[in-house]
Amino acid sequence: MTDLPLSDPSLFTDACRVAGRWLRVEDAAAGIAVTNPADGSTVATVPSLPVETLREAIAAARDAMPAWAARPAKERAAILRRWHDLIVANADDLAQILTAEQGKPLAEARGEIIANAAYLEWFAEEAKRVYGDVIPTPAADRRVLVLKQPIGVCAAITPWNFPNGMITRKAGPALAAGCPIIVKPASQTPLSALSLAVLAERAGVPDGIFQVVTGKASQIGTEFCTNPDIAKISFTGSTEVGRWLIRESADDIKRLSLELGGNAPFLVFDDADLDAAVEGAMIAKFRNSGQTCVCANRIYVHDSIADAFAEKLGAAAAKLQVGPGTEPGTEQGPLIDMAAVDKMEAHLRDALDHGAELVSGGARHALGGSYFQPTVLKGVTQDMLLAHEETFAPLAPVIAFQTEAEALTMANDTEFGLAAYFYTRDLARTFRVGEALEAGIVGVNTGLIANEAAPFGGFKQSGLGREGSKYGIEEYLEIKYLCVAGL
Numbered sequence: 001m002t003d004l005p006l007s008d009p010s011l012f013t014d015a016c017r018v019a020g021r022w023l024r025v026e027d028a029a030a031g032i033a034v035t036n037p038a039d040g041s042t043v044a045t046v047p048s049l050p051v052e053t054l055r056e057a058i059a060a061a062r063d064a065m066p067a068w069a070a071r072p073a074k075e076r077a078a079i080l081r082r083w084h085d086l087i088v089a090n091a092d093d094l095a096q097i098l099t100a101e102q103g104k105p106l107a108e109a110r111g112e113i114i115a116n117a118a119y120l121e122w123f124a125e126e127a128k129r130v131y132g133d134v135i136p137t138p139a140a141d142r143r144v145l146v147l148k149q150p151i152g153v154c155a156a157i158t159p160w161n162f163p164n165g166m167i168t169r170k171a172g173p174a175l176a177a178g179c180p181i182i183v184k185p186a187s188q189t190p191l192s193a194l195s196l197a198v199l200a201e202r203a204g205v206p207d208g209i210f211q212v213v214t215g216k217a218s219q220i221g222t223e224f225c226t227n228p229d230i231a232k233i234s235f236t237g238s239t240e241v242g243r244w245l246i247r248e249s250a251d252d253i254k255r256l257s258l259e260l261g262g263n264a265p266f267l268v269f270d271d272a273d274l275d276a277a278v279e280g281a282m283i284a285k286f287r288n289s290g291q292t293c294v295c296a297n298r299i300y301v302h303d304s305i306a307d308a309f310a311e312k313l314g315a316a317a318a319k320l321q322v323g324p325g326t327e328p329g330t331e332q333g334p335l336i337d338m339a340a341v342d343k344m345e346a347h348l349r350d351a352l353d354h355g356a357e358l359v360s361g362g363a364r365h366a367l368g369g370s371y372f373q374p375t376v377l378k379g380v381t382q383d384m385l386l387a388h389e390e391t392f393a394p395l396a397p398v399i400a401f402q403t404e405a406e407a408l409t410m411a412n413d414t415e416f417g418l419a420a421y422f423y424t425r426d427l428a429r430t431f432r433v434g435e436a437l438e439a440g441i442v443g444v445n446t447g448l449i450a451n452e453a454a455p456f457g458g459f460k461q462s463g464l465g466r467e468g469s470k471y472g473i474e475e476y477l478e479i480k481y482l483c484v485a486g487l
């Protein structure tokens with residue numbers, strides 16, 4: 001079935017999980033080939049399910065929900081916890097599967113899996129703490145009781161950049177709240193989702209509660225948006241598709257959580273620890289080959305240290321070992337596809353044509369395919385393309401600024417507002433800048449900001465809702481109050 005070096009080969013499956021059955025390409029009219037970006041080889045072919053099968057999955061979720069929601073939270077929590085433990089125990093195998101379809105280095109794949117399995121553990125705990133309220137009312141003979149109830153059948157549409165983690169982030173709170181969830185993973189990276197379904201079954205997640213469907217995105221998206229049995233859609237991906245989901249689901253007023261594009265600014269003030277800022281920028285920019293929604297897209301550095309910062313960043317970037325994710329020592333894998341390379345080159349060319357200077361990198365990598373040299377530019381200005389569009393690739397542009405006010409104006413000059421970062425040792429500036437940045441997540445003296453205890457999500461066109469933390473489960477709950485009279 002696969003030549004990947006797995007301790008447990010049964011974790012690798014090309015079958016979708018629908019209504020308690022495993023459906024292969026033979027059960028569908030067509031298949032979707034999954035390609036290894038490291039060498040272009042075909043890893044597997046998953047089914048392109050017809051809409052009738054998708055409707056079956058939705059009906060199975062609807063039918064399975066009452067029993068799941070009625071189980072004591074402690075029981076749902078125990079199942080989520082078991083699923084978490086199985087993921088952690090099998091993290092090496094899951095990393096192999098992830099790297100084979102996505103390209104990131106094995107260590108990063110493992111990191112993604114462990115860090116995001118933590119959302120299952122976190123929400124297993126939160127399941128037990130979905131508290132209501134008793135509210136005093138203006139009438140002496142009445143009380144208002146506030147209950148929180150599961151929102152209904154949920155659908156998740158997830159991207160290729162975190163094929164494992166974006167699923168546990170959504171499934172954790174949904175299942176904890178008492179909701180079933182149907183996941184449609186990215187067509188480029190469905191195998192991680194399918195392996196999670198194998199482990200969910202082993203953990204005791206009942207049939208219909210966690211299902212994975214693969215197929216034509218627009219067809220699945222339309223069904224999710226228009227099927228009356230779907231109450232909520234949680235999406236991570238491009239802003240364009242996020243807007244489409246809002247429009248398409250408007251008639252049914254579906255609940256939506258949207259984690260969309262970013263264009264994160266990374267500010268380095270003249271009082272910052274320069275080496276720490278370089279280290280943070282390396283993580284915020286080059287993790288996952290620059291393909292994270294919280295990637296530092298624009299690096300603003302005080303004019304007095306901009307050249308020194310660019311040289312240090314360029315030197316660090318030039319040292320990154322580029323190669324197949326499975327090769328020991330690899331720090332940057334291939335980009336997901338050639339379209340990603342084209343976008344990187346368009347941004348690079350535009351910057352160079354308008355006067356930016358190359359500090360390091362700047363070309364496709366000798367390995368060919370979608371490998372690209374980690375690249376650092378200086379002398380970048382705010383009018384260049386890369387200051388306004390998410391590059392989603394290993395391109396680090398350094399833009400000099402003179403004053404804090406100017407840095408903030410440039411940082412906030414975007415329709416996006418997911419993440420922002422800044423480096424300073426000045427306490428007053430920490431609060432001033434932290435409060436002024438228009439972003440849902442602000443990293444202060446760090447380039448790594450996500451964890452299960454924190455609310456992850458954006459301002460402006462970066463989306464709606466939050467994942468993780470005590471706030472994350474609210475996205476999967478409805479508030480109801482009982483007005484009890486005649487007391």
Ligand SMILES: NC(=O)C1=CN([C@@H]2O[C@H](COP(=O)(O)OP(=O)(O)OC[C@H]3O[C@@H](n4cnc5c(N)ncnc54)[C@H](OP(=O)(O)O)[C@@H]3O)[C@@H](O)[C@H]2O)C=CC1
Binds near residue numbers: 237260292
């Ligand atoms: N916020 C983030 O983490 C991410 C941001 N992006 C940004 O988006 C850009 C484009 O990446 P891309 O992969 O095209 O992102 P998309 O938004 O197209 O894809 C993300 C997910 O949405 C699905 N999808 C696409 N069209 C529809 C539709 N009409 N209805 C329902 N689901 C749909 C995809 O399915 P399928 O794979 O089958 O097409 C995939 O599962 C990136 O360069 C980056 O800037 C991308 C990925 C993640």
Ligand SMILES: O=C(O)[C@H](O)CS(=O)(=O)O
Binds near residue numbers: 292293294
């Ligand atoms: O791209 C994303 O969705 C996030 O960047 C993943 S992470 O930063 O939370 O790992």
